Amino acid sequence: MQRPPQNMQDLTQAFANGVRHTSIEQARSITRYHEFVRDNVRSVITHTFPMFSQQLPKQTIDHWVNEFLLQSQAIEPEFHHIATEFVRFLQTHSNALPAKVVSVLEYEWVLFNAEINPEIVTLPIKHQPETVTFESLSRCTLQLNPTLQLIEVPFHVENNAIQFIDENEPSQAYAVYRNTRHQVLSQPLGMRDRIVLDPLCQHGAITFEALADAVSTYMPTRDVSAWVLHFNHTNLIWIDKVSNVDSDFATSNQHLSGDLS
Amino acid sequence: MRTISPTSKGIGLRSEHIDVLCQQPALEGINFLELAPENWMNMGGTKREALECVADKYPLVAHGLSLSIGDVQPLNIEFVKQVGKFLDRYNIDIYSEHLSFSRDQQGYLYELLPIPRHKENIAFLSDRINAVQDILQRPLVLENISYYHEYQGDIPESEFFSLLVEKTQCELLLDINNAYVNATNHDYDALAMIKSLPSDAIRYFHIAGHLKEDDNFLLDTHGKDVSHDVIQFAKDVFDYHGARPLLLERDHFVPSLECMTEELHHIHDCVMASTPIVHR
Numbered sequence: 001m002q003r004p005p006q007n008m009q010d011l012t013q014a015f016a017n018g019v020r021h022t023s024i025e026q027a028r029s030i031t032r033y034h035e036f037v038r039d040n041v042r043s044v045i046t047h048t049f050p051m052f053s054q055q056l057p058k059q060t061i062d063h064w065v066n067e068f069l070l071q072s073q074a075i076e077p078e079f080h081h082i083a084t085e086f087v088r089f090l091q092t093h094s095n096a097l098p099a100k101v102v103s104v105l106e107y108e109w110v111l112f113n114a115e116i117n118p119e120i121v122t123l124p125i126k127h128q129p130e131t132v133t134f135e136s137l138s139r140c141t142l143q144l145n146p147t148l149q150l151i152e153v154p155f156h157v158e159n160n161a162i163q164f165i166d167e168n169e170p171s172q173a174y175a176v177y178r179n180t181r182h183q184v185l186s187q188p189l190g191m192r193d194r195i196v197l198d199p200l201c202q203h204g205a206i207t208f209e210a211l212a213d214a215v216s217t218y219m220p221t222r223d224v225s226a227w228v229l230h231f232n233h234t235n236l237i238w239i240d241k242v243s244n245v246d247s248d249f250a251t252s253n254q255h256l257s258g259d260l261s
Numbered sequence: 262m263r264t265i266s267p268t269s270k271g272i273g274l275r276s277e278h279i280d281v282l283c284q285q286p287a288l289e290g291i292n293f294l295e296l297a298p299e300n301w302m303n304m305g306g307t308k309r310e311a312l313e314c315v316a317d318k319y320p321l322v323a324h325g326l327s328l329s330i331g332d333v334q335p336l337n338i339e340f341v342k343q344v345g346k347f348l349d350r351y352n353i354d355i356y357s358e359h360l361s362f363s364r365d366q367q368g369y370l371y372e373l374l375p376i377p378r379h380k381e382n383i384a385f386l387s388d389r390i391n392a393v394q395d396i397l398q399r400p401l402v403l404e405n406i407s408y409y410h411e412y413q414g415d416i417p418e419s420e421f422f423s424l425l426v427e428k429t430q431c432e433l434l435l436d437i438n439n440a441y442v443n444a445t446n447h448d449y450d451a452l453a454m455i456k457s458l459p460s461d462a463i464r465y466f467h468i469a470g471h472l473k474e475d476d477n478f479l480l481d482t483h484g485k486d487v488s489h490d491v492i493q494f495a496k497d498v499f500d501y502h503g504a505r506p507l508l509l510e511r512d513h514f515v516p517s518l519e520c521m522t523e524e525l526h527h528i529h530d531c532v533m534a535s536t537p538i539v540h541r
Contacts (some may be wrong), residue, residue, distance in 0.1 A: 001392065004333035005382055008333055010522065013365055013366060015375075017365070019372070031268065033410065037372045040372060072367075077363070077369055078300070079328075082371055085368075116303075117305050119306070121306075150331065172417065243505060
């Protein structure tokens with residue numbers, strides 16, 4: 001591969017520097033491009049992170065857009081990943097904004113990521129929610145929705161608005177995922193939800209029996225069943241065949257395979 | 262599935278129109294759709310479902326934004342390979358990109374920045390174009406961007422493109438509005454520029470609206486209907502080079518699909534009057 005001519009390197013870098021570091025001394029032909037890039041970045045930020053944008057005055061957003069342009073080392077080529085690059089950038093400037101404001105940005109990035117996550121969200125055909133009964137659960141295995149991300153934030157979200165939690169109160173956990181109808185859902189999690197999700201997150205797939213066993217200290221099996229049926233219905237988890245289970249659990253539950261065959 | 266012919270006309274695939282496009286059979290008045298692969302590849306959910314739906318109904322053309330063929334950093338091979346997979350998956354023959362750069366030594370800048378049109382850069386750029394063509398196993402179709410900055414010593418755009426075509430057998434996406442905007446802003450003869458492009462290399466045309474600023478400076482905004490002057494210029498382009506697939510771009514203040522289709526037909530009727538058809 002040819003090396004770029006030195007003059008081409010110098011000219012393009014000088015022009016790019018001018019676009020990043022605009023000043024009133026710059027030629028209009030350069031400041032115009034600074035404005036284009038600034039507007040692109042601002043547009044992506046305000047559209048992708050509306051709740052974050054509401055937390056800050058316009059001048060503050062403009063300031064950080066300019067800083068992003070000046071300093072960011074964006075590695076993602078796609079324009080929509082300006083959002084990802086902006087989050088990365090602010091995370092490396094931890095004192096740039098109040099931590100709780102950055103947490104709003106991170107929360108909205110998780111929503112964005114669930115929306116575009118390339119994983120296919122489809123329920124196993126033979127186990128649509130309505131076909132699974134309370135009684136048949138013991139013969140099933142459970143999987144997490146592949147788009148699921150868990151996030152803990154210092155606020156509640158109600159009607160797309162942020163309500164920050166007092167500093168001495170515990171933070172709020174959310175399960176963010178895309179359902180089979182391509183809707184992005186954000187499920188506030190209580191202590192019991194987190195207890196049940198913990199073994200699922202650890203193992204990826206787990207038999208119902210193993211799950212009920214793992215949480216038996218905290219929840220009776222009947223409550224675990226109700227939890228599983230409810231969150232299978234919302235697509236946070238789904239119910240699958242026993243043959244898909246992790247080998248650790250398959251070994252201890254081989255007796256169930258015969259029931260399904 | 263229909264194929265794209267020299268008299269085909271298409272529009273850019275917009276999220277504003279996608280539900281309508283999915284809900285009805287393929288429209289007679291739209292022969293193909295153009296999309297930016299970066300906005301659709303590696304995506305799940307609604308976007309993928311919609312893409313599958315329109316890909317079943319319309320031939321697609323890919324018009325990239327992020328290749329940055331004109332930068333001086335190592336070519337992003339992984340990105341090109343991902344584009345290649347996308348093109349193969351959706352049976353897309355035409356992959357066009359901008360002759361521009363979007364990345365400096367610090368990182369991506371997310372804008373189509375003009376490159377120095379110097380003869381000594383041709384060999385380097387040709388190497389990169391060939392590398393992309395080798396990976397994609399398709400000609401790279403390069404678009405003339407609207408540019409608002411010139412470097413000292415720039416040679417005319419048409420000469421620069423002609424040299425690249427000669428060296429790489431790449432093809433051209435001639436953006437008629439960009440040629441008009443550039444000629445107006447930089448004070449040269451748009452038709453003379455168009456006439457000195459290698460006709461055989463032109464794969465398809467873009468047309469779009471622009472904004473005239475107070476000082477008569479033109480901005481390629483894709484936010485308005487195509488101006489009468491650009492349509493007249495397009496007719497000259499069609500008369501000289503012959504018919505090619507024509508794509509109407511619109512990125513801002515996007516009208517209804519019906520309105521865009523009407524505008525597309527109006528433009529096409531104007532430019533096709535007495536135009537010879539070039540069969541490739």
